[in-house]
Amino acid sequence: xxxxxQTPKYLVTQMGNDKSIKCEQNLGHDTMYWYKQDSKKFLxxxxxYNNKELIINETVPNRxxxxxPDKAHLNLHINSLELGDSAVYFCASASVDTQYxxxxxxxxxx
Amino acid sequence: GExxxxxxxxxxxxxxxxxxxxxxxxxxxxxxFIWYKQESGKGPQFIIDIRSNMDxxxxxxxxxxxxxxxxxxxxxIAATQPGDSAVYFCAETPTGGFKTIFGAGTRLFVKA
Numbered sequence: 742x743x744x745x746x747q748t749p750k751y752l753v754t755q756m757g758n759d760k761s762i763k764c765e766q767n768l769g770h771d772t773m774y775w776y777k778q779d780s781k782k783f784l785x786x787x788x789x790y791n792n793k794e795l796i797i798n799e800t801v802p803n804r805x806x807x808x809x810p811d812k813a814h815l816n817l818h819i820n821s822l823e824l825g826d827s828a829v830y831f832c833a834s835a836s837v838d839t840q841y842x843x844x845x846x847x848x849x850x851x
Numbered sequence: 852g853e854x855x856x857x858x859x860x861x862x863x864x865x866x867x868x869x870x871x872x873x874x875x876x877x878x879x880x881x882x883x884f885i886w887y888k889q890e891s892g893k894g895p896q897f898i899i900d901i902r903s904n905m906d907x908x909x910x911x912x913x914x915x916x917x918x919x920x921x922x923x924x925x926x927x928i929a930a931t932q933p934g935d936s937a938v939y940f941c942a943e944t945p946t947g948g949f950k951t952i953f954g955a956g957t958r959l960f961v962k963a
Contacts (some may be wrong), residue, residue: 783953783955829893839897842895844893845892
């Protein structure tokens with residue numbers, strides 16, 4: 742049973758398109774995150790939700806919009822995709838301090 | 852500004868040897884530190900953690916050392932195995948905070 746799952750695992754799309762990445766956790770955690778990992782493996786936090794409320798928004802372009810329909814889900818919608826959006830996106834959930842990561846979604850923008 | 856960094860971006864060790872991965876942090880307000888392991892094609896996975904009221908914590912084959920005086924964190928892996936090959940991240944979280952700051956990562960190669 743996967744604790745934190747993401748779909749899709751791979752996403753290849755053209756510049757200008759709109760796409761969504763879905764995340765679900767079955768750990769009963771209150772806090773969920775989105776991270777972006779670049780080609781140099783640097784992990785940068787994008788958003789954090791606690792009990793469906795946004796608590797961290799790290800100067801991410803408005804084209805990125807997270808949505809949390811319930812505590813177990815945190816989806817990421819990206820409008821007008823740009824070449825620089827190509828990266829691996831990780832969802833994570835947390836109990837207190839320790840975060841549990843999903844397998845990642847590799848986004849390639851052509 | 853806040854930063855968590857690593858001294859060595861790449862570390863190559865012989866199978867069976869001990870590995871030491873180092874990390875420097877700059878935020879004195881951080882009181883919780885974690886080491887994560889990321890294997891190729893997977894998400895980071897929790898290895899071991901330590902709070903600022905401790906200076907050493909041991910797990911199975913892994914030990915984390917915290918030196919608050921010089922703001923230094925290290926991960927020691929005993930009897931390194933090929934399965935230990937991965938990128939290792941240190942991370943810090945301030946008291947009561949939701950924001951975890953990750954270091955740049957160190958790639959560990961284990962030679963058979």
